[in-house]
Amino acid sequence: MRPGFHPRLVNGPFEDPALFIPFLFEKRALLFDLGDLYRLLPREMLKITHAFVTHTHMDHFAGFDALLRVFLGRDKILHLFGPPPFLQNVEGKLRGYTWNLVENYDDAFVIKATEVHADHVLTQVYECNKAFAPEQKPLKRDFDGALVKESAFSVHAIHLDHKIPCLAFMLKEQFHINIMKDRLEKLHMPVGPWLRRLKEALYEQHDPGKSFHVAWKEHGKEQEATFRLGDLARQIARVSPGQKIVYIVDVVFSPENREKMIDFARDADQLFIEAAFLEAEERVAQKKYHLTAKQAGIIARKAGVKHVTLFHFSPRYAHAAPLLETEAREAFTRADAD
Ligand SMILES: [Zn+2]
């Protein structure tokens, strides 16, 4: 199976976190957390349409400026999400600069920021050529767990306890469509934008009996063909279950958080989870509202996830990262670990 998303941590486990999630075959990406973004190339940052912030402690939000700098003067909309008081934090960041010449910009960069509460969300719009000053009250709508729903994927969030509300995120691919190139060749059809149209039609579950028209150029000559959608899909596409990717960081191992995390990460293909401390310093972890490596491993095992990636290590283990890895691995694979 070729997954549609390829998440990668931007930095090493001791640096400020950010998970970059580019889309396969599309100039688009999502981002979980705005830690240190300087290792992302501007062309990678410009692919980002939605950035999700777990909480606004500086190590998770300081990358806001780097992102803003790259998007400024571009005709783009950037969607941001975070827990309360997110709108206040975004506005504070935006107020930190002088914007007296932005009305001359031709391209209208817009930030749409959403503050995620337990049962509702508040969305505010900040337009660059209006100096990012909001013009009306934030728009309120109910929150049912999903922050973004598109035909191919959705992004979900839960609130966890980090002495402040901290969000965990899940990216769920609806299902995955692989195009089999050899089958395309047999039909003498080229790859092209029509494949995206075909995928959209399948994601949106159009009637398989509907006709699907394809036009392309071959040696300068116009070619075209019409198929039944279902027939074409059967010939060239393979449908497999979508990936589930979960991101959890900066949370205390309380009984309530534990159950919520296990439930949220259930059967994930990939779990990115913090392992800030060793179990030997469990009391420090508890006091600072962070997880130990063992606790991260337990959550991963109880949730039945397929693959775990640890990050957000405390600097005190700068020369002992393998200890954190080993401790988590043991708790992940050994049923008697807890
Ligand atoms: Zn924090």
Ligand SMILES: [Zn+2]
């Ligand atoms: Zn942190």
